[in-house]
Amino acid sequence: MLWYVLACMAWGFAKASVLGAHRAPGSHFLGGFGLPELAEELEYRVVMERGLGQRMLGVNPAAARLAQAALFGLAHPGLEVDAAVGGFVYSKAFDQHGLLGAVASHVAHNAGVWLGSSSK
Numbered sequence: 860m861l862w863y864v865l866a867c868m869a870w871g872f873a874k875a876s877v878l879g880a881h882r883a884p885g886s887h888f889l890g891g892f893g894l895p896e897l898a899e900e901l902e903y904r905v906v907m908e909r910g911l912g913q914r915m916l917g918v919n920p921a922a923a924r925l926a927q928a929a930l931f932g933l934a935h936p937g938l939e940v941d942a943a944v945g946g947f948v949y950s951k952a953f954d955q956h957g958l959l960g961a962v963a964s965h966v967a968h969n970a971g972v973w974l975g976s977s978s979k
Contacts, residue, residue, distance in 0.1 A: 860956040863964040867948065871971025874941065897958075903927050903946060904953045904961055924950045959960040 907930060912923030924947060932943025945968060953961035 860952070860960045860963060863948070863956070864967040865961060865963040867945075867968040868971035871968040871973075872975040874976025875972045877975075879962075893962055893966045896962050896969065898966060899931075900949060900953070900958060900961045903931050903957070904950055908950060911916040927964075 870979070904927065908923045908927040912918045912926055913920060928946035928950065930941045931946030931949075932939040932941075935942035945965070949965050950960045953966040956963075
């Protein structure tokens, strides 16, 4: 899980400091204590990918992962491709480390964006 957390934080930091991504709201990981990320992970990984995609519709796991990643990207206007990659990575973290791994990776990414934006 540590690899996902460190990689996601570095990705967020690089995206903000090098590519100029906008600062994520501090409430995403400071005031929210990870609750916004938890809500998104439950919605996309647990409900959409696992529940709706795999169990209810019988979609194979790889296709369900790609579909939820695309939807995750579309839910983040202006960052569709980047967010879709994030949705894919958080799904892999979910597979290997459960909900905690997905949430920790997501929080780390948002923290990286916030720190990278702060360093300017």
